[in-house]
Amino acid sequence: MPGTPRVWGIHARPGNGLRWVLAVVPFLLLALVYGIASDLRHRDNPSDKLLPTPAQMVAAVDRMAFTEDARTGSYLMLRDTLASLRRLGIGLLAAAVVGLWLGLNMGLFPGFQALGGGFVTFVSMIPPLAVLPILFITLGVDELAKVALIFIGIAPVITRDILGTVRRLPREQVTKALTLGASELALAYRVVLPQVWPRLIEAVRLSLGAAWLFLIAAEAIAANEGLGYRIFLVRRYLAMDVILPYVLWITALGFGIDALLRLALRRFFPWYSPAEKP
Amino acid sequence: MSATFLRIDDLYKSYGPKLVLDNIDLAVDKGELCTVVGPSGCGKSTLLRQILGEEQPDAGTVKLEGVEVGHPDTRRGIVFQRYSLFPHLTVLGNVLLGPRLTQGPVARWRRRRELREEAMEYLTRMRLAEHAHKYPHELSGGMQQRVAIAQAMILKPQVLMMDEPFGALDPDTREAMQVLLLQLWEQQRMTVFFVTHDLEEAVFLGTRILVLSQYYQDDRGESAGVARGAKIVADYQLPRSAVATDVKRSPEFTELVARIRREGFSPDIRRHVNEFNLKHPDSFRTLTAEECRTPT
Numbered sequence: 001m002p003g004t005p006r007v008w009g010i011h012a013r014p015g016n017g018l019r020w021v022l023a024v025v026p027f028l029l030l031a032l033v034y035g036i037a038s039d040l041r042h043r044d045n046p047s048d049k050l051l052p053t054p055a056q057m058v059a060a061v062d063r064m065a066f067t068e069d070a071r072t073g074s075y076l077m078l079r080d081t082l083a084s085l086r087r088l089g090i091g092l093l094a095a096a097v098v099g100l101w102l103g104l105n106m107g108l109f110p111g112f113q114a115l116g117g118g119f120v121t122f123v124s125m126i127p128p129l130a131v132l133p134i135l136f137i138t139l140g141v142d143e144l145a146k147v148a149l150i151f152i153g154i155a156p157v158i159t160r161d162i163l164g165t166v167r168r169l170p171r172e173q174v175t176k177a178l179t180l181g182a183s184e185l186a187l188a189y190r191v192v193l194p195q196v197w198p199r200l201i202e203a204v205r206l207s208l209g210a211a212w213l214f215l216i217a218a219e220a221i222a223a224n225e226g227l228g229y230r231i232f233l234v235r236r237y238l239a240m241d242v243i244l245p246y247v248l249w250i251t252a253l254g255f256g257i258d259a260l261l262r263l264a265l266r267r268f269f270p271w272y273s274p275a276e277k278p
Numbered sequence: 279m280s281a282t283f284l285r286i287d288d289l290y291k292s293y294g295p296k297l298v299l300d301n302i303d304l305a306v307d308k309g310e311l312c313t314v315v316g317p318s319g320c321g322k323s324t325l326l327r328q329i330l331g332e333e334q335p336d337a338g339t340v341k342l343e344g345v346e347v348g349h350p351d352t353r354r355g356i357v358f359q360r361y362s363l364f365p366h367l368t369v370l371g372n373v374l375l376g377p378r379l380t381q382g383p384v385a386r387w388r389r390r391r392e393l394r395e396e397a398m399e400y401l402t403r404m405r406l407a408e409h410a411h412k413y414p415h416e417l418s419g420g421m422q423q424r425v426a427i428a429q430a431m432i433l434k435p436q437v438l439m440m441d442e443p444f445g446a447l448d449p450d451t452r453e454a455m456q457v458l459l460l461q462l463w464e465q466q467r468m469t470v471f472f473v474t475h476d477l478e479e480a481v482f483l484g485t486r487i488l489v490l491s492q493y494y495q496d497d498r499g500e501s502a503g504v505a506r507g508a509k510i511v512a513d514y515q516l517p518r519s520a521v522a523t524d525v526k527r528s529p530e531f532t533e534l535v536a537r538i539r540r541e542g543f544s545p546d547i548r549r550h551v552n553e554f555n556l557k558h559p560d561s562f563r564t565l566t567a568e569e570c571r572t573p574t
Contacts, residue, residue, distance in 0.1 A: 170360070171332075172358045172360070173361055175330065175332050176356060176358070176361075176364075177364075177379075178349065178350035178351060179330075179351065179352060179355055179356050179433075179435070180352070180379050180380075180429070180430075180433060181376055181379040181380035181433065183379075186379055190379070195364070195366050270413065272365075273415070
């Protein structure tokens with residue numbers, strides 16, 4: 001159509017190629033600003049640590065990721081990544097299982113809701129980071145406390161999300177299932193549960209950001225490996241050349257997990273389309 | 279003597295202060311295709327929900343073959359206007375759900391081929407065999423309702439309840455579905471309780487038509503304390519001659535539709551409880567002394 005703008009205004013229809021170009025622009029701008037600032041500082045002071053040059057960051061990554069650590073004989077970045085992912089995975093999995101079970105039962109059975117509703121609301125109001133000291137004191141400074149923090153932070157959110165999903169199922173479906181001979185257990189686990197799975201994946205996706213936050217906070221305080229631990233360790237030496245690549249790496253991991261979950265959603269639940277949900 | 283297959287006695291139901299169903303008596307015989315019409319908001323669906331067991335009446339009883347109905351179970355099948363299908367199951371899975379839920383795990387596994395064949399037979403009869411592996415959201419509205427009917431019928435419920443099942447369909451699909459339902463009913467002679475707001479549909483389908491309406495008068499007076507709800511104001515036996523839709527254009531058909539519209543759908547014409555047209559042989563009612571001071 002003549003007069004359709006390509007970028008500006010509410011009628012803009014940027015083509016596919018142009019979309020990519022536009023998406024890349026902010027990243028290029030950020031890189032450009034950083035590059036100039038870093039260059040200026042290094043001209044002033046060649047041993048500047050605050051804004052390391054790309055070459056310095058590459059060297060740091062090479063040292064952390066591709067060279068055996070002299071003291072421990074392991075690749076530090078790999079070790080940190082595995083340790084962090086393990087904590088994140090266990091915490092999220094536990095939160096998902098418990099949240100699913102609670103939400104399903106509370107959404108379906110009024111008695112269960114009366115029993116657990118108030119308590120779940122109460123727990124979800126507690127700022128998880130405020131109980132971190134309690135966790136460290138009671139559960140020790142090992143893995144359990146870190147996993148527990150993620151669990152306490154995420155489980156109430158997932159519970160309430162699943163609860164809402166079950167509540168939004170049309171009343172007709174419950175009646176229909178009963179007329180088809182479903183017992184109450186069959187209704188919960190054979191009719192409602194399969195419909196809730198995709199929403200659980202969505203809920204976990206939405207909780208990923210918070211889960212990373214809790215993980216890094218816990219690792220920052222007490223750990224001897226982990227991505228968060230490393231960042232806060234090298235912070236003492238102002239080692240921005242390590243911190244910046246680590247932050248990028250954490251972002252990439254989050255992005256990857258999110259993409260995997262989205263893929264699973266499409267692959268295993270072809271009937272589910274979030275757009276259709278009210 | 280009234281039929282005892284489905285029987286409702288002195289049923290009252292209110293939502294908060296609003297009385298919806300007001301002293302309903304009803305007896306429906308086995309094999310009847312009973313349609314219920316009435317102006318919007320008269321409580322047709324409320325009546326259906328009492329029989330279905332989705333809600334409990336304030337007073338009165340609903341009995342199916344002499345047993346009070348209670349919560350929803352396999353004695354009654356249901357087809358709603360929407361949400362009858364489970365979105366996570368394929369067409370075949372939806373139809374198989376009833377047989378699967380009503381059998382133990384061992385029988386379910388041993389008879390799996392047999393169950394599947396039976397479900398496919400129903401789908402073939404509904405002309406849906408080639409869509410067996412699609413999900414509900416991939417089907418048109420008419421196809422979805424055909425699946426829902428097969429899903430309910432495969433368990434052979436004592437009563438098939440239908441709540442505005444064709445209400446969301448376009449006119450052509452709607453008519454095709456009406457013809458299909460009549461064919462199924464002729465083959466199986468199942469008992470159907472069919473709620474609709476479409477008078478022509480009700481007259482076309484039913485072997486018996488019940489008109490539920492709040493537009494009537496009685497002897498309870500107009501003082502503030504009197505709450506009045508809908509009653510069955512007309513009850514006709516209908517001839518079941520042909521399945522052809524041409525009937526809809528015959529003079530008898532249009533005349534009957536017009537008469538029922540006058541009797542039940544007009545707020546300006548209110549008949550006295552004594553003048554209700556309750557001509558069906560199974561029709562009965564017990565009025566309270568306040569409702570009718572002049573015995574018939």
